[in-house]
Amino acid sequence: MTATIARETTKSTLNIDDLANQVKTIADRLGISKYDIYGSTVDETEADVYEGSPKQVGASNRSSITVRVWSKQNTVGVTSTTDIDPAGLELALKTAAEASAFGVTEHVPDFSPEAIAPLDPAALERIEHKEQIADSAPIQSLLDILLSAEKELVEAHEAIEAVPYNGMSQKDVIHFYLNSAGAKRQEAHSVTTLFLYAQTTEAGGKKPRSGSAYRLSIGLDGLDIRGCIEETKEKTISHYNYQKITTGKYKVVFSAKAFLSLLYAFSNLFNAQNILDKQSLSTPESIGNEIASPALSVFDDELHSGNVAASAFDGEGTPTRRVPVITAGKLTNFLHSAGTAKRLNAKPTGHATMGAKVSVSPSFLHVLPGETENAAYDLAKLENVVFIDELQALHAGVNALQGSLSLPFKGWIVNKGDRTSIESATVAGDILDLLKSIAYIEPTAKVTPRGVSPRVWIDSMAITGD
Incomplete structure (x- = not known):
């Protein structure tokens, strides 16, 4: 059972040792022996302008924590709060303890076995010893x-x-x-x-x-x-003076951003929680199956140097790491929380998100580039190629349970390097067919805020014009 508490807080600094001692004192007083807490504090300044004048200027400080308490019967109560002062912590612990009496009795969550494991040395460079806090600009x-x-x-x-x-x-x-x-x-x-x-x-x-x-x-x-x-x-200029496109089959190249958005949209293929909930085309027995072209290898790499907001541990305290998801076209690993790992006899991978329910999500996907140039896939030489720069309406045009996609996109029709913006069009297909039909992955990757990927070529996809 879940309860929610909301209060304003102005606390913007935190010491984990002091917080741990404070929580232990409160828990002992309340008779709580098993608990955990995950949270964050954020200080933010932001500015917007429009037509030569400031549109919005603001600053905020906010905190949020999720508290879990286990009863003597090993059921769990969960509470969220925005208040991490002693009064707020005590209320959260007490509320979670009361809610634990109504907790589930099947697949009860537990601490991650890696919550006290040493962090990767590369991760230590980012935290504890070298926290990357920059001076804020005026x-x-x-x-x-x-x-x-x-x-x-x-x-x-x-x-x-x-x-x-x-x-x-x-x-x-x-x-x-x-x-x-x-x-x-x-x-x-x-x-x-x-x-x-x-x-x-x-x-x-x-x-x-x-x-x-x-x-x-x-x-x-x-x-x-x-x-x-x-x-x-x-x-912006390249999309000016756009033209219609004729419905048909086209050779298609996805930008790094577009291809990564597809992988995130269909991440239930390798998300252990989705698989256990039967919300995926994969099953627990799918490890080792060929789900893509041998040209495709994908890692989830939270600690990649291009990930500006990398985190060294997940919502359960499990250290994050580089996890091979697809290797030469074969499904290699699922992404796990502590709970899914226990149920599938695996190890947590550092992909848990703490909330009313522990969920699993990818963090920073890395598509490996191809090894060599291929003259057969060169936008400067080919004609009638659809270059998809950005996929739109992913929330509505993707059916992750069936594997189908029908998505409007922003892009160009390219003829020997000359680009003409496409007025309105939709790309459609099946994700497994698409992954297995990858013909070429370019040798140069681009770092984006959500991951790293080269441009990816498909020999034939259905494009519907306006």
């Missing part, structure tokens, strides 16, 4: 960057009429996990984000088109502002 610096970017984008082409979404944020985040068995984890990092979205007007009553880009870095000093502006400018 709000005025963010506004100056945004105003300058907006001005440059509007002046880049006569068709660009506005930059309706033009924002930056700076966040300092502290994650922590502790339990009554002695586990204590804490880490901290900063993330600075820039998002630009420009829009064009089209002659002849055509709908306006847009182009966008965003960049992440630890601090403002490392943020690729110029790259974000140039990408937004290039994409």
Whole structure:
């Protein structure tokens, strides 16, 4: 059973040893012997501008924790709260203890067996000894960057009429996990984000088109502002003067962003919780099955150097790591929480998300690039190739249980390097057919905020024009 408590808090610093001692004292007083807590605190500043003036400027500090308490009958109660001062912790522990009387008796969650395991040395570089907290830039610096970017984008082409979404944020985040068995984890990092979205007007009553880009870095000093502006400018202009496309079969190339979005949309193929819940095309016996072309290998790699917001442990305190998911086309591993690992006689992989129910989710997918160039797959030489840059409506156009997809997209028809934006079109197919039909994976990968991938080619896919 789950209960929720909400209060404001201004606490922005945290020491895991002090917190663990505080929680133990409260738990002892309440007669609670088994518990764990996962949570975070976030300090954020953000700014938006529009038409040469600040649109929104704000700052916030927020905390959230999930508390689990086990009863003497080994049932679990769960409480969430935004208050981590002593009064808030005591109320959360007491509420979770009361809720534990109504907890499930089947597949009862337990501590991760790796919650007290040593962290990977690479992870230690990110936390405890070298926490990557950057100095926050003044709000005025963010506004100056945004105003300058907006001005440059509007002046880049006569068709660009506005930059309706033009924002930056700076966040300092502290994650922590502790339990009554002695586990204590804490880490901290900063993330600075820039998002630009420009829009064009089209002659002849055509709908306006847009182009966008965003960049992440630890601090403002490392943020690729110029790259974000140039990408937004290039994409926006490239979608100007769009044309219809004829319905038919086309050779298709997916951008890194588009291909990764497909893998996330169908991550139930290797998500152990989905598989146990029978919400997947895979079964517990699917390990070793060929689900893709031998050209495809995919890792989930939370600690990849390109992951600005990497975390060294998951919601159960399990250390994160590089997990091979698909190797040369074969399903190699599932992503696990402690509970799914126990049920499938495996090890936790560091992919648990703590909440009212422990869930499993991918973190930072890494598609390995191909080994060599292939002249048969070169946008500068081929004709009538559909380049899909961004898939849309993934929430509605994907049926993950059936494996089907029918998705509108933003992209171009490419003829020997010349791109023409496609007015309106949908790509359709079956995810397993698509993965098995991968013809070529380019040798150069691109780092995106959600993972790493090269461009991926499919020899034939159904494209429906407007």
